[in-house]
Amino acid sequence: MSLLRDALLVAGKDLRIERRSRVALQQILPFGAIVVVLFAFALDSDRTVLGRAAPGLFWATVLLAALLAVGRAFAVEEANRARDGLRLSGIDGGSLFLGKAAAIAIELLLLEFVLGVAVVVLYDVALHDALILVLAAVAATIGLAGTGTVYGVLAGGLRARETLVPLLVLPAVTPVMLGGTRAFEAALDNSPGDAWPWVQLLGAFAVLVVAAGFVVFGPLLEEA
Amino acid sequence: MKRLFLAATLVALGVTAFFALYVTPPRENQGFDAVRLLYLHVPCAWLAYLAFGVTAIASILWLIPRTRATTWDLLAGASAEVGVVFTGLMLVVGSLWGRPTWGTWWEWDARLTTTAILFFLYLGYLALRRTGATAEERGKRCAIAALIAFADVPIVHFSVSWWQTLHQSGTVFNQNLDVKVNGSMAFTLILAVLSFTMLYVYLVMERFQLAQLEEGQEERELRLAIEERVRAEQAVPA
Numbered sequence: 247m248s249l250l251r252d253a254l255l256v257a258g259k260d261l262r263i264e265r266r267s268r269v270a271l272q273q274i275l276p277f278g279a280i281v282v283v284l285f286a287f288a289l290d291s292d293r294t295v296l297g298r299a300a301p302g303l304f305w306a307t308v309l310l311a312a313l314l315a316v317g318r319a320f321a322v323e324e325a326n327r328a329r330d331g332l333r334l335s336g337i338d339g340g341s342l343f344l345g346k347a348a349a350i351a352i353e354l355l356l357l358e359f360v361l362g363v364a365v366v367v368l369y370d371v372a373l374h375d376a377l378i379l380v381l382a383a384v385a386a387t388i389g390l391a392g393t394g395t396v397y398g399v400l401a402g403g404l405r406a407r408e409t410l411v412p413l414l415v416l417p418a419v420t421p422v423m424l425g426g427t428r429a430f431e432a433a434l435d436n437s438p439g440d441a442w443p444w445v446q447l448l449g450a451f452a453v454l455v456v457a458a459g460f461v462v463f464g465p466l467l468e469e470a
Numbered sequence: 471m472k473r474l475f476l477a478a479t480l481v482a483l484g485v486t487a488f489f490a491l492y493v494t495p496p497r498e499n500q501g502f503d504a505v506r507l508l509y510l511h512v513p514c515a516w517l518a519y520l521a522f523g524v525t526a527i528a529s530i531l532w533l534i535p536r537t538r539a540t541t542w543d544l545l546a547g548a549s550a551e552v553g554v555v556f557t558g559l560m561l562v563v564g565s566l567w568g569r570p571t572w573g574t575w576w577e578w579d580a581r582l583t584t585t586a587i588l589f590f591l592y593l594g595y596l597a598l599r600r601t602g603a604t605a606e607e608r609g610k611r612c613a614i615a616a617l618i619a620f621a622d623v624p625i626v627h628f629s630v631s632w633w634q635t636l637h638q639s640g641t642v643f644n645q646n647l648d649v650k651v652n653g654s655m656a657f658t659l660i661l662a663v664l665s666f667t668m669l670y671v672y673l674v675m676e677r678f679q680l681a682q683l684e685e686g687q688e689e690r691e692l693r694l695a696i697e698e699r700v701r702a703e704q705a706v707p708a
C-alpha cells in the first residue's frame with residue numbers, strides 16, 4: 247500500500263503549503279465569490295433568471311477557480327526547483343499524480359461548499375436531493391482535478407505555462423461543465439431520475455481521467 | 471513531382487467548383503442556391519476527421535519506442551494545423567448555410583457543439599506545439615496532448631447526443647449505408663471529397679517540409695553556437 251501512502255504524503259505536503267501560505271483561502275476563494283456576484287450583475291440580479299441559471303453559473307465559477315488552483319499547485323513546484331525534488335524523491339509517478347490531484351480536489355470541494363452556500367443565498371435556490379448534488383459534485387471535482395493535474399504537469403516548466411494551461415484545460419473539461427450543470431438542474435428541479443445519467447457521465451469521466459493521469463504523469467514529469 | 475501534384479489538385483478543385491456551381495441543381499423544395507455550400511462543408515468535415523486521425527496515429531507512432539522518430543512529431547503537427555484550418559472553415563460554412571436553412575447562425579446541438587470543442591482542443595494543441603522546447607520534450611508533451619484531445623471528443627459527442635439534434639444524420643455514411651443523395655449531386659460530393667483530400671495531402675506535404683527545414687535550421691544554429699563557444703575557449707591563453 248505504499249502507493250496510497252506516498253499519494254497521501256504528496257497530498258499532505260500540498261495541503262500543508264496551502265494552509266500555511268493561505269493563497270487558496272485568501273485569493274482563490276474570494277475570487278470565486280466575486281465571480282458569483284459578477285454573474286448577478288450580468289443577469290441584472292433578476293432572481294428568477296438567476297435561480298434557473300444557478301447550476302450553470304455555479305459550475306462556470308468552479309471551473310474558473312479550478313484554473314487558479316491548478317496554476318497554484320504547479321507554481322509551487324516551480325519555485326526553488328521543487329519539481330526536481332519531486333522527481334528525485336523516488337515516489338512513483340502514479341502516486342505523485344494521485345497526491346497532487348487529491349490536494350486540488352480537496353481544495354475545490356471546500357471551495358464548492360462555500361460557493362454553493364453563496365449561490366443558495368444570493369440566487370435564491372431551493373435545495374433538493376442532497377445525495378445527488380454531493381455525488382455529482384464529488385465526481386465532477388475528481389474529473390476536474392485530474393484533468394488539471396495532467397495539463398499542469400504537461401505544461402510544467404514552459405515559458406507560457408500560465409496562459410497555456412487554461413486554454414488546454416477548459417475545452418477538455420467540457421464534460422464536467424455539461425454533466426455537472428445537467429445533474430444539478432435535474433436535482434434542483436426535483437426530478438432525480440433525470441440526474442442519474444449525468445452523474446454516471448461524471449463518474450465515467452473521472453475514472454478515465456484518473457486512469458490516464460496515473461499512466462502519463464511520471465513520463466511527463468521526467469521530461470520537463 | 472510536387473508541382474505536378476499541385477497542378478492536378480488545382481484542376482480537380484476547379485472541376486469540383488464547376489460542377490458545384492453550374493451542373494448540380496439547386497434544392498427543389500427550398501429553391502435556393504445555399505445547398506451548394508454542401509460541396510464545401512462536407513469535404514471540410516471529412517478533412518477534419520482525416521487530419522486529426524492522422525495526428526493521433528502519428529502521435530501513437532511517436533510514443534511507441536520502436537517507431538519513435540521526429541518525423542512523426544512533425545507530421546502530427548503539420549496535420550493538426552491543416553485540420554484546424556478546415557475545422558474552422560467547416561464551422562463558418564455550416565453557419566452560413568444554417569442561417570437561411572435553419573433560420574439561425576448557430577444552434578447548440580450535438581454535432582455543432584462537439585465540433586466547436588474539437589476546434590478549441592486542437593487550438594490548444596497547436597499553442598502547446600509552439601512553446602519552444604527540445605524536439606524530445608515537445609514530442610512527448612504534444613503526443614500525449616493529442617491523444618487526450620482525441621479521446622475527449624467522443625465523450626462530449628455522446629453526452630450531448632442525448633439531446634434532440636438539429637444537424638441531419640450522416641448523408642452517405644449512415645447506419646444502412648443508404649445514400650440519400652443521387653445523380654450529379656452525389657457525383658459532385660465524391661469529387662469534392664477527393665479533390666479536397668488531394669489539397670490536404672499537398673498542404674501537409676508543404677507544411678511538413680517547412681517544419682523539417684525549421685528543425686534543421688535550429689540544429690544548425692545550435693551547432694554553430696557550440697563551435698563558436700569552443701573556439702572562444704581555445705583562444706583564451708591558458
